[in-house]
Amino acid sequence: xxxxxxxxxxxxxxxxxxxxxxxxxxxxxVTQLLFKDVKNAAELRKNAMEGKINGALxxxxxxxxxxxxxxxxxxxxxxxxxxxxxxxxxxxxxxYNLSPTNNxxxxxxxxxxxxxxxxxxIVLVHLKEETQHMxxxxxxxxxxxIPIEDVSMLTDTAKVKKLYKxxxxxxxxxxxxxxxxxxxxxxx
Amino acid sequence: MAVEGTSVALPxxxxxxELIKQGAEARVYRGSFLGKPTIVxxxxxxxxxxxxxxEKLTHxxxxxxxRSILRCRKAGISAPVVYFVDYTSHCIFLExxxxxxxxxxHIASTQLSSAQKSPEEHLDQLAQxxxxxxxxxxxxxxxxxxxxxxxxxxxxxxxxxxxELVLIDFGLSYISALPEDKGVDMYVLEKAFLSTHPxxxxxxxxxxxxxxxxxxxxxxVIKKLDEVRLRGRKRSMVG
Numbered sequence: 001x002x003x004x005x006x007x008x009x010x011x012x013x014x015x016x017x018x019x020x021x022x023x024x025x026x027x028x029x030v031t032q033l034l035f036k037d038v039k040n041a042a043e044l045r046k047n048a049m050e051g052k053i054n055g056a057l058x059x060x061x062x063x064x065x066x067x068x069x070x071x072x073x074x075x076x077x078x079x080x081x082x083x084x085x086x087x088x089x090x091x092x093x094x095x096y097n098l099s100p101t102n103n104x105x106x107x108x109x110x111x112x113x114x115x116x117x118x119x120x121x122i123v124l125v126h127l128k129e130e131t132q133h134m135x136x137x138x139x140x141x142x143x144x145x146i147p148i149e150d151v152s153m154l155t156d157t158a159k160v161k162k163l164y165k166x167x168x169x170x171x172x173x174x175x176x177x178x179x180x181x182x183x184x185x186x187x188x
Numbered sequence: 189m190a191v192e193g194t195s196v197a198l199p200x201x202x203x204x205x206e207l208i209k210q211g212a213e214a215r216v217y218r219g220s221f222l223g224k225p226t227i228v229x230x231x232x233x234x235x236x237x238x239x240x241x242x243e244k245l246t247h248x249x250x251x252x253x254x255r256s257i258l259r260c261r262k263a264g265i266s267a268p269v270v271y272f273v274d275y276t277s278h279c280i281f282l283e284x285x286x287x288x289x290x291x292x293x294h295i296a297s298t299q300l301s302s303a304q305k306s307p308e309e310h311l312d313q314l315a316q317x318x319x320x321x322x323x324x325x326x327x328x329x330x331x332x333x334x335x336x337x338x339x340x341x342x343x344x345x346x347x348x349x350x351x352e353l354v355l356i357d358f359g360l361s362y363i364s365a366l367p368e369d370k371g372v373d374m375y376v377l378e379k380a381f382l383s384t385h386p387x388x389x390x391x392x393x394x395x396x397x398x399x400x401x402x403x404x405x406x407x408x409v410i411k412k413l414d415e416v417r418l419r420g421r422k423r424s425m426v427g
Binding site: 020022023024025067070071074075078081082084167169170176177179180181183184186187188 | 194195196197198201219220221222223224251254255257258261262263264269270271272273274275276281283
């Protein structure tokens, strides 16, 4: 009885968030957290702008897979380290990198969280050992944390296709089509 | 701290992963990137060229390569997914087509194995597919620049179980609508095809037939191909 009571919780927490080491920057780790039924979107956004939340707040309906976010985060850390960012901070650069166009305000509007949103994907770039930061952020969100893989259930596929201008021939794998456009947007 | 404009992380990363090929133009590595099996193509600096010219040429070729890949993929032609491009060290991170073999190896082993019931018929189908895909690529005005049977991969399709033809190495590719450029593209393939695979004249003929049948614009290209065969890849500058 007791065991079955505790066991699911332990298993649950292990799949709640995703962490991935950036192979190009071995001391950096990317953590993604996903929340639904968020009631304090406006407050979170304000916190992020004031620098109280050190992370990128992303609109999960534009995300097909956590890999899409990793591609954006890796590119942001790379451009940060070479001094070639297009925006002011690492976290705004992640949001900008998700967009298929070079319009910064458009990128924030489409891919950043807005005050009326009830779901948010939070991306953190940190040192491997540094996890306190993550706990602090989880505490700030008034919402329910769900496994990061569930982001695919929140995806607005029609909107993603329209925004990235994917072709019907690419329908076999939307993620591939999206990632290709993100990776090559600066020379298109 | 990193020097402005250059990446220190990349050379360090390349040292750690496996070098699988070194060509005149680039080095090719295999490793894991963001958790996925990845091919990294690094265009290294050519010291025999003036540094400024070298930088310009290398940058342009890197850009052309990713542009051609995207153009092909948009048209539904299989080519590796581009994961990441670094324009400071001229590295392209591409999807590793896992579990694939080159068309070159496939043709060679099919020719060898007399055990197979009808190797001819099997290869005919492949030649047809190659012709169709190349016609589609040329319809998109992508000129590959280095068509060989080593630059085409075969992999088992995701759902259908049907084998899929994947075009790779767009390093010398460019965008052009000229039948001349497409004709030369096919001529390069013909030369490479017939010299790598002995006694395949009839097979290549099938490829060309499929190419001609699947595109409206192919007539002009085949006409150019006949011209190019007579004079060679380079245009005569005499007279």
